[in-house]
Amino acid sequence: MATEHKIAAAARGDEGKGASRRLRRAGKIPAVVYGGHADPKSIQLEHEKTWLASQNEWFYSSILTLEVDGKAEQVLLRDMQRHPYKQIIMHMDFQRVSANEAIRVAVPLHFINEDKSPAGKAADVAVTHELTELQISCLPKDLPEFIEVDLSDLKVGDTVHLSEIKLPAGVEVPELKLGADHDVAVVVARFVKEEAEEAPEGEASAEVPAAKVSDDEEGGDKE
Secondary structure (H helix, E strand, O other): OOOEEEEEEEEOOOOOOOOHHHHOOOEEEEEEEEOOEEEEEEEEEEEEOOOHHHHOHHHHHHHHHEOOOOEEEEEEEEEEEEEOOOOOOEEEEEOOOOOOOOOOEEEEEEEHHHHHHHHHOOOOOOEEOOOOEEEEEEOOHOOOOEEHHHHHOOOOEEEEEEHHHHOOOEOOOOOHHHHHHHOOEEEEEEEOOOOOOOOOOOOOOOOOOOOOOOHHHHOOOOO
């Protein structure tokens, strides 16, 4: 059974940029909750507690129990506006969910057993994760916090496609209904070709390792 994640909030009456500025100075986050066949509601959250919660993966892909003045609502985080350089959450949007209506959510992919696979053990092989999250559709009760991708059998030259991901019961990938062209690669294992630079004349050539390439406070305010 999924863990219940509770987020405390309070209703707010004042709206607009001035009200939002006052809330932030008081250590609060202006937010709105909408959907679920009910009127949108302006709310506020404690910044410190919410910031700590936002450091967890589940905060972005789980059903949250939003307690507004003691009344619980099931919601999904749909948008979070951050300050461009400070550790400040500027604004948040939550969407109510209904138990009998399917939702679309991006959930993280957790890749397991890669180091135990033939490809993971092979020298000069790069295993590339083409996707790190997956857009799924399901009822709220079936929403997983993440989806595991077991790579224990991954061999050199293998490509794991979207259709090969083992999904939990009640979960589907809408992208796959759009045709074979949308069955994209999720993981690819291929040989890495190392190229040695040609040494200057009269010097011995040497291997060259490949380099890994890897507005203020109110700016962009929604209110």
